[in-house]
Amino acid sequence: MFLLLPFDSLIVSLLGISLTVVFTLLLVFIIAPAIFGVSFGIRKLYMKTLLKIFAWATLRMERGAKEKNHQLYKPYTNGIIAKDPTSLEEEIKEIRRSGSSKALDNTPEFELSDIFYFCRKGMETIMDDEVTKRFSAEELESWNLLSRTNYNFQYISLRLTVLWGLGVLIRYCFLLPLRIALAFTGISLLVVGTTVVGYLPNGRFKEFLSKHVHLMCYRICVRALTAIITYHDRKNRPRNGGICVANHTSPIDVIILASDGYYAMVGQVHGGLMGVIQRAMVKACPHVWFERSEVKDRHLVAKRLTEHVQDKSKLPILIFPEGTCINNTSVMMFKKGSFEIGATVYPVAIKYDPQFGDAFWNSSKYGMVTYLLRMMTSWAIVCSVWYLPPMTREAEEDAVQFANRVKSAIARQGGLVDLLWDGGLKREKVKDTFKEEQQKLYSKMIVGNHEDRSRS
Amino acid sequence: MGATHSSSEEVRELEGKTGFSSDQIEQLHRRFKHLSGDQPTIRKENFNNIPDLELNPIRSKIVRAFFDNRNLRKGLSGLADEINFEDFLTIMSYFRPIDTTMDEERVQLCRKEKLRFLFHMYDSDSDGRITLEEYRNVVEELLSGNPHIEKESARSIADGAMMEAASVCMGRMEPDQVYEGITFDDFLKIWQGIDIETKMHVRFLNMETIALCH
Numbered sequence: 001m002f003l004l005l006p007f008d009s010l011i012v013s014l015l016g017i018s019l020t021v022v023f024t025l026l027l028v029f030i031i032a033p034a035i036f037g038v039s040f041g042i043r044k045l046y047m048k049t050l051l052k053i054f055a056w057a058t059l060r061m062e063r064g065a066k067e068k069n070h071q072l073y074k075p076y077t078n079g080i081i082a083k084d085p086t087s088l089e090e091e092i093k094e095i096r097r098s099g100s101s102k103a104l105d106n107t108p109e110f111e112l113s114d115i116f117y118f119c120r121k122g123m124e125t126i127m128d129d130e131v132t133k134r135f136s137a138e139e140l141e142s143w144n145l146l147s148r149t150n151y152n153f154q155y156i157s158l159r160l161t162v163l164w165g166l167g168v169l170i171r172y173c174f175l176l177p178l179r180i181a182l183a184f185t186g187i188s189l190l191v192v193g194t195t196v197v198g199y200l201p202n203g204r205f206k207e208f209l210s211k212h213v214h215l216m217c218y219r220i221c222v223r224a225l226t227a228i229i230t231y232h233d234r235k236n237r238p239r240n241g242g243i244c245v246a247n248h249t250s251p252i253d254v255i256i257l258a259s260d261g262y263y264a265m266v267g268q269v270h271g272g273l274m275g276v277i278q279r280a281m282v283k284a285c286p287h288v289w290f291e292r293s294e295v296k297d298r299h300l301v302a303k304r305l306t307e308h309v310q311d312k313s314k315l316p317i318l319i320f321p322e323g324t325c326i327n328n329t330s331v332m333m334f335k336k337g338s339f340e341i342g343a344t345v346y347p348v349a350i351k352y353d354p355q356f357g358d359a360f361w362n363s364s365k366y367g368m369v370t371y372l373l374r375m376m377t378s379w380a381i382v383c384s385v386w387y388l389p390p391m392t393r394e395a396e397e398d399a400v401q402f403a404n405r406v407k408s409a410i411a412r413q414g415g416l417v418d419l420l421w422d423g424g425l426k427r428e429k430v431k432d433t434f435k436e437e438q439q440k441l442y443s444k445m446i447v448g449n450h451e452d453r454s455r456s
Numbered sequence: 457m458g459a460t461h462s463s464s465e466e467v468r469e470l471e472g473k474t475g476f477s478s479d480q481i482e483q484l485h486r487r488f489k490h491l492s493g494d495q496p497t498i499r500k501e502n503f504n505n506i507p508d509l510e511l512n513p514i515r516s517k518i519v520r521a522f523f524d525n526r527n528l529r530k531g532l533s534g535l536a537d538e539i540n541f542e543d544f545l546t547i548m549s550y551f552r553p554i555d556t557t558m559d560e561e562r563v564q565l566c567r568k569e570k571l572r573f574l575f576h577m578y579d580s581d582s583d584g585r586i587t588l589e590e591y592r593n594v595v596e597e598l599l600s601g602n603p604h605i606e607k608e609s610a611r612s613i614a615d616g617a618m619m620e621a622a623s624v625c626m627g628r629m630e631p632d633q634v635y636e637g638i639t640f641d642d643f644l645k646i647w648q649g650i651d652i653e654t655k656m657h658v659r660f661l662n663m664e665t666i667a668l669c670h
Binding site for chain 2: 114115116118119120121122123124125126127128
């Protein structure tokens with residue numbers, strides 16, 4: 001009665017066999033290597049193949065555009081105006097020198113011409129602004145078959161469209177379910193594993209197991225995203241009692257760093273799935289989770305972090321001092337809190353290759369789930385991680401200067417632009433201290449000398 | 457940006473009116489859209505999104521200049537509520553570099569336009585004169601960021617500068633002659649023979665065509 005068609009049993013058994021085969025393959029090629037920390041090199045091969053295909057696709061687009069005389073290439077610039085690198089003082093002196101007949105009189109007082117400088121600077125910032133550029137995704141130079149990075153996708157040739165369609169099919173129907181299955185496996189193993197380890201008595205065995213459970217699950221998550229990571233200078237990896245500091249582009253940064261090292265996480269307690277994961281993790285080893293109310297109290301935060309750091313048996317802390325996700329072309333201001341603690345800082349630079357998938361999370365544009373879906377339907381996430389040599393705060397430095405020093409080191413290594421601006425600008429307005437600096441400088445110039453003159 | 461190709465008519469018209477090249481117009485259009493949040497017009501509040509502009513002491517005067525009817529060539533006084541892209545370009549065109557290949561007359565005209573823009577910045581009540589009050593106002597704004605400067609110092613600086621301007625424009629004055637204020641002609645007299653060209657313009661980069669599928 002159940003067999004409606006003569007060959008139904010055949011179909012069922014075929015299905016059964018293929019599912020078993022798929023799962024075995026999954027286990028052998030993906031999960032087992034993750035558990036033991038080895039790699040078959042499949043992902044690297046995948047990456048090379050993809051690169052060849054992208055190069056071909058771009059070539060076809062170029063050729064197609066030329067044939068049809070299309071204006072496919074838009075002028076690309078890093079900015080539309082040339083900003084003068086001269087300082088305020090030099091420029092105002094020059095304006096006055098070129099204007100004033102009493103050119104040799106070196107006492108600057110206020111002149112009508114001073115307004116030129118500020119007027120022009122104002123116009124320049126209106127035309128082209130450094131900071132707002134940082135917060136939109138980096139622009140690509142070749143097409144990676146993701147139409148989301150090519151807003152001007154036009155029909156060039158049949159072959160190209162077919163390739164693109166094939167790409168969509170592969171990404172959404174093959175890669176996405178595979179990745180979701182892996183992610184699910186990874187997260188559930190993490191929760192279950194850490195809870196189980198939590199029941200063991202404290203001791204070396206517990207630590208050993210906890211470390212390996214954490215690493216294994218993060219590695220599975222890395223494969224779930226098809227992240228191809230190259231680690232440089234692994235000898236500088238963070239040690240116990242230190243703080244690991246990195247630039248922040250997306251929530252994936254945590255997974256990338258934690259799959260290569262055993263860290264104590266710092267963060268706010270969340271609800272939902274994140275909360276479940278956090279509670280499970282803290283059973284196996286001491287992470288530092290703060291309640292919402294505690295986060296506002298800077299002294300409490302600093303105290304807990306200091307306590308953690310001073311206990312040499314505890315793991316290095318992982319912190320992202322920018323406070324928000326930046327689009328991976330620059331490093332913004334580091335918040336000084338983590339640098340006041342007085343522990344050794346291990347800087348880490350993370351740079352994503354945007355060719356395979358844009359990892360930047362614009363939290364004002366996409367929610368977390370949308371973001372994860374985008375990540376899982378990209379080709380791959382390729383990035384490089386550099387472990388920089390450890391730094392400590394010197395005697396004459398204050399926390400802010402130390403933070404800036406670390407920031408420059410990270411920016412230099414990762415090939416990112418070092419910006420002074422506060423990452424929080426994405427949402428807030430400029431703090432008043434910055435405004436004062438420029439104006440103080442100008443007024444010092446004018447008033448200082450004016451007072452001298454009136455006295456003499 | 458495929459839509460801009462069909463409106464190349466408009467681009468050419470704007471090119472003619474404002475003197476920008478089509479590449480520059482497209483870049484500025486993108487900037488306009490970014491500032492306006494994809495709306496067809498900009499209001500004063502939209503300028504609040506530019507962090508670097510906060511540093512500028514005469515920020516409010518600069519923003520005001522964008523909405524000034526005299527600069528927009530729409531009247532002799534008053535402020536517009538909002539401006540469209542063409543108005544935006546009109547204001548920007550005051551800062552285009554003077555083309556030295558033009559004949560002397562046109563160069564002088566451009567110079568005069570730039571100076572008139574500056575004059576409007578000083579002359580906030582549009583009466584055609586920069587009075588002592590208006591001058592003081594500008595100096596105070598320029599020195600406003602520094603909390604250590606008292607209002608008195610700012611005033612005395614303004615007064616001193618105004619007296620000097622008066623001596624340039626009026627020559628020797630009788631003791632009870634009152635100097636009304638700097639008119640536009642006086643303003644031009646102050647700047648006669650002085651090269652302001654390089655200071656009142658923003659240099660546009662030469663657009664290089666690197667392959668970009670955008």
